[in-house]
Amino acid sequence: MSGKTLKIPIKRRDFIRRSVHTVVGLTIGGIGGILFSKSSSEEMVWQLDPNICIQCEKCSVNCVLPHSAVKCVHSYSMCGYCDLCSGYLQPGARVRDTGAESQLCPSGAIKRTFVEDPYFEYTIDEKLCIGCGKCAKGCNSFGNGSLYLQNRHDRCLNCNQCSIARRCPSQAWKRVPASQPYILKGDESNKFLKS
Amino acid sequence: MIQSRIHRGKIFIFAFLFVFPLFCMSQVPERFPKPDFQTDYTRPDLLTPTPRATALEYIDIFVLVAALSLASYFAHKQRSRRNIFLLMVFSLAYFGFFRKGCVCSIGAIQNVSYVVFNPAYAIPLTVIVFFILPLVFTLFYGRTFCAAVCPLGAIQDAVVLKPTQVPSRLENVLGVLPYIYLGLAVLFAATGAGFIICQYDPFIGFFRFGADFNMVILGMSMLLLGTVVARPYCRYLCPYGVLLNWLSRLSKKHVRITPDECNNCRLCEESCPFGAIKKPDEDVPLETKQVDVKRLAVLFIVLPVVLLGSGWVGSRLYAPLSRGHATVSLAEEILLENSGKRTEMTNATKAFRASGKPTEELFAEANSIQHNFKVGGWIVGGFIGLVLCLKLIGLFMRKRQIEYDVDKGKCLSCGRCFAYCPYEQVRLGIITPEEADKMGSREVKPKQFRA
Incomplete structure (x- = not known):
């Protein structure tokens, strides 16, 4: 008799356990199903919109990487190939040459090469570029705006919460599909045209 | 009528004077024409290195x-702490240092x-x-994910050196923190304020060999604390641990x-560094039980x-909490500047004014976010209140415990306690069953048949 009364509550408990287990399992499955229906097989990656960017220099210091994943890129199709380049030369530089004292770039990452009179080509050495955007600011203020910042995906770790995006004052950062990972200016913008 | 016309005129002048030039500034014109090269110079291509291939994501899943x-x-069939530890080191290397967390x-x-x-x-x-897979595995096999x-x-x-037992009162108080963290994290993520976890x-x-100074200090102190209080983050902060705790019980x-x-x-009594071993009940005096029942009744009321x-408290906290959202903090700064309380513009307000977006639109957005x-705040606050009550109810509801067993919610299935059990030694063929029997009192289980 006493054995029976002992057994019954255990059975009931087991039954409750089992049904709760099933219900919870189904719930997780349901949540999973709903999420899958909203999912994309494609990764989302971080990018900054150069049309919103104000070149505040925060990109260079707020990346989790010791050397920021943000680099300056150059849209050659927009560039005026100016001799007096406001993205390359210090404002009020005495001479237009490649001397360190004339350069705006703090790390000397822009290379100035003579093309033909009066044109000069400017290329970015990404190994040296720190992503401060000083050149981009100069080019945007007085030039064609062909120098601008982009998040470089060979370096970016694609953090779940980008620590630059969090501190961006102009809210220029957003998640973009990995198949269109850059927001480019000029003719190059056709490269990742949204279909 | 006239007033409104004047008002409209003012807005128009304001727009013409301030907004329009700013709007033009944001659209950089081509100030210098594209050069017409005489030589055979060709423009270099803009390199666009691609992100990590999606195929590699499937390797992560695998x-x-x-x-x-x-x-x-390893935990269920092999019962091998060594293999669990080796797998843990591999996961640290792969998900931590290789995939950078x-x-x-x-x-x-x-x-x-x-x-x-x-x-x-x-x-x-x-x-x-x-998100889903560890939950499913936990629902079937316990928190092997954590282990x-x-x-x-x-x-x-890896840094658990000399773990001490946390006093049960402190443990109970600290045990509420993960729920608060989970609530806040979901609130911030749902409102789009950011991912605070x-x-x-x-x-x-540590995984990336670089972080904020503050975060490095926090991480170091967490690891230092971890040498004496095993896995402090997992036990007293981890929001995912809350979900795993619930599922592991089932x-x-x-x-x-x-x-x-x-x-x-x-023998296993002190073996768990996480305090996840339930001990058999000691005899509780009848008066204490009656007091507990009364307390329980009060709690339910x-x-x-x-x-x-x-x-209510949660919803009242909306002002400081919503400041975590960029739009709300921007709107507050704009409001400060418009009222003339602050004269210097910040980067954020400069950028906003240059974008030419109407302030009314920003304020409407900020209001809806608030x-x-x-x-x-109502939901999260209510959730935390419910958790507090349930924790208290759990303290006063005594479930009869007759032997040493794991607390299914807290147990991380790390396997540290296995080797302490004499019957595990029997299973491994180190001692004989008779020797193991002598160590305890298998026959004498007086509390088992207590009505």
């Missing part, structure tokens, strides 16, 4: 599935809450898998200390009051 299966196998299951909570309230966001498949797969758990487990991840700096199978039947030898109260925070 590794996760394999690690979870192996962890469950992203994406992780803990952070995936936020992506999931974000997608629920922002349907435009397409949640990546890997994130879903990282050997989670890189955050692994880095703390990622922001305050103390160990990500788990179909869960690791047990003994492979056989407990003989109350007490005040439960709705506590729920409403904490919900409203979301109010509603969310």
Whole structure:
């Protein structure tokens, strides 16, 4: 008799356990199903919109990487190939040459090469570029705006919460599909045209 | 009528004077024409290195599935602490140092809450898998994910040197923190304010060899604390641990200390650094029981009051909380500047004014976000109140415990206690069953048949 009364509550408990287990399992499955229906097989990656960017220099210091994943890129199709380049030369530089004292770039990452009179080509050495955007600011203020910042995906770790995006004052950062990972200016913008 | 016309005129002049030039500034014109080269110069291409291939994400998923299966196998079938430890080191190396700690299951909570309230966001498949799979495995095999797969758990487990038992009162108080953290993380992610779990991840700096100074300090102190209080983040902060705790209680199978039947030898008593071993009850005096029942009754009566109260407190906190959202803080700065209380513009307000977006639109957005925070505050506050009440109820409800067993919610299935059990030694063929029997009192289980 006493054995029976002992057994019954255990059975009931087991039954409750089992049904709760099933219900919870189904719930997780349901949540999973709903999420899958909203999912994309494609990764989302971080990018900054150069049309919103104000070149505040925060990109260079707020990346989790010791050397920021943000680099300056150059849209050659927009560039005026100016001799007096406001993205390359210090404002009020005495001479237009490649001397360190004339350069705006703090790390000397822009290379100035003579093309033909009066044109000069400017290329970015990404190994040296720190992503401060000083050149981009100069080019945007007085030039064609062909120098601008982009998040470089060979370096970016694609953090779940980008620590630059969090501190961006102009809210220029957003998640973009990995198949269109850059927001480019000029003719190059056709490269990742949204279909 | 006239007044409104004047008013409209003012707005127009204002727009013409301030907004229009700013708007023009944002659209940079081509000030210098494109050169017409005489030489055969060709423009170089703009290089666009691609992100990590999606195929590699599937490798992550595969590794996760394999690690979870192996962890469950090691814990349940092999009962081998050594293999669990080796797998843990592998996970630390792969998910931690190789994949730099992203994406992780803990952070995936936020992506999931974000997608629920922002349907435009397409949640990546890997994130879903990282969120769902450990939950499913926990529902079947207990928290084997925590034991050997989670890189955050692994880095703390590696520094457990001299663990001390946390006093049960302190443990109970600290045990509420993960619920608050979970509530806030979901609130912030759902309102689009940001992913605070990622922001305050103390160990990500180690995985990436670089972080904020503050975060490095936090991570170091967490690891230092971890030498004496085992896995402090897992036990007193981890929001994903809350979900795993619930599911682990319902788990179909869960690791047990003994492979056989407990003989109350007490050898395993101090073996768990996480305080997850339940001891057999001591005799509780009848008066204490009666007091407990009274307290329980009171708790059930005040439960709705506590729920409403904490919900109200949560909703009142909307102002400081919503400041975590960039739009709200921007709107407040704009308001300050417009009222003339601040004369110097910040980068954010400069950028906003240059964008030419009307301030009314910004204020409307900020208001709706604050409203979301109010509603969310009610829910999160109520949730925390409910958790507090349930924890108290759990303290006063005594479930009869007759032998040494794991606390299914807290147990991380790390396997440290296995070797302490004499019957485990029998299973491994080190001692004979008779020797094991002598260590405890298997026959004498006086409390088992207490009515």
